[in-house]
Amino acid sequence: MADKSSANAYWAANLRTIGISLVVWFLCSFGLGIILRPALRGIHVGGADLGFWFAQNGSIYVFIVLIFVYAWRMNRLDLEHGVEE
């Protein structure tokens, strides 16, 4: 492991990445799919509305992209902070 301050910086950057990712995770499922559905009913997606589509399909696509983006970003962070395997 690198020195203490570098490890702390790495962890802080990691937590920031996790935080942003979790906001996206929450927004696409609980947000668009459940809580905001009534508000977005005007936006039509093939016989239903945007919230319905996010609940049944859209959120899943976002989840996949989210994991790969997170993995890519973390691999870069590992290198930047010299903690890669």
Add this chain to the structure above:
Amino acid sequence: MDQFTLNLIVVGITFALYIGIAIWARAGTTAEFYAAGQGVHPVLNGMATGADWMSAASFISMAGIIALAPAGGYEQSAYLMGWTGGYVLLALLLAPYLRKFGKFTVPEFIGDRFYSGGARLLAVICLIVISVTYVIGQMRGVGVTFSRFLEVSTDTGLYIGAAIVFAYAVLGGMKGITYTQVAQYVVLIIAYTIPAIFISLQLTGAFLPQLGLIGTHTASGVEFLTKLDQVVTELGFRAYTSDSPNMLNMFLFTMSLMIGTAGLPHVIIRFFTVPKVSDARTSAGWALVFIALLYTVAPAVGAMARLNLTTTMWPAAEQGNALDGPAITLAEIDSNPELSWIRTWEKTGLLGMSDLNGDGQIQYFAEPPAVTAANKALAAATAALAAAGPDADRAALLAEVAAATAARDAALAEATIGGVSLAERGWVGNEVTRLDNDMMVLANPEIAALPGWVIALVAAGAVAAALSTAAGLLLAISSAISHDLIKGSINPNISEKGELLAARIAMTFAILVATYLGLNPPGFAAQVVALAFGLAAATIFPALMMGIFSKRINKEGAIAGMLVGLIFTGVYIFLYKGWFFIPGTNMLADIPANYLFGISPLSIGSVGAVLNFAAAFLVSGMTREPPHEVQELVESIRVPRGAGSATGH
């Protein structure tokens, strides 16, 4: 060749394939078994995780629940989001750190991080409760599958299925499991998507069912979902896309499934053994890609099955309104070979049709609750009259029947479908008297009149889904008992042989319990499984997450948290579902009116998780902080560098 023989042949071929692979990829040592993920390409590992993960609940139960949910299919999106969104939490919050920790089981991490044999023991208990509940759901799925394709009752199907699971997991399940699961994934995904593509093409002309769902219904020229909503609401059902009647409950249910996913021991275990920390992150992504192939198709399968079922019962609904034409006739059901599935499914007991008004047709509609109650009262009065002895007061009983008949007639005159009262239509009740969610996916290709080999393929896929998960769970249970409980606490000096024997005895016992409870399951396969997720959400996930993200949570806090989560969630579930799921021991009726704030037992895991976190922080704040070396351990799992390969104790 008849369907029965075809089913046997296709299921037989897939079994031969699994056995062949198991022999070819046989693991020579126990270490090889434990480290099955190492040296396996992340993509293949993702497929294997997918097969392990997608059980009978995902395969046969979920789309049926979405299709037939009384409150509409939208509310059941909780399953779709919950069982996929959990992988985000796994990838971000648990997998890389647990991989860095480098041991084999979840209780091992909890025992080391919270420097306590007690915490490890408690984790073992949580793990067993979660896994056994999960296996009950699988057994229910196994029973349904075998009953259909062997054309026997659900109970007989369950016994046969249990015997196969026993042979599969206890005798040979530990060898070559990853490659077998890859094959099982391929079988189950083909079996799931091929009929979906066929049906999507038939109904909407779209090749991809995901696009068919939001496409246009070819026969009527209306958008597919609009058409579905229109047909089901015409018959008195709630629209497929209608809002959830209880948004709070839907929110909590989704959350419970998500964090439960991230707390399921047999899923987490797969990320312990990937070669590198960075692989743990991408492995979760690949697993989700393969899971999403099924999950994004599932709502289309459910919605399209619902439309096909309805247009089968009401042929006029195909082009226009259901009630423009007559309902399907009994003569047609008995003579049309494309409808033979109705009679075969009736044999399983999962489908029931009865010509209540004797008009030679089967009217399928949403029976208003008042009519149901009046029909029940009438049936009770008639039964009382029939059972009356010679010296009973027949006049009073006859008067009761007359009163009940009058009340029923009044209810029929009051209730309307399509603006016309049931009395005027000459209907006395919904004549599809039983329609089980768990038959929808298996019956789907038959309802759509697809070729016989597709139907056989679906049977094989369902068997693959149920077997791969049941085996994975039984392995998790047996390793918890033999490795964590017996070797870890009771008798550390146990021999390899003794450990293996204990594992097998534990597995056998687990199958027996699950079979017994599977005979009278506390819900549909997916619902039983959802209960297991609630328990995982309230116990394992918070303990793991706090163990990684907080250095301050100590032994006392973690134990208090897990206890509070387990007891609160378990008791809430048992109150409605029966103590330890034994039928008839529930203290409150399992209906929304009885729920605390409308939160169903399926959703309560989220609340349990919050209580777990709260208890852990509170108790840790009042007790001493963890020793220095434990804080160092937390520091070290937070950085990838220095991760060796996983080791046992």
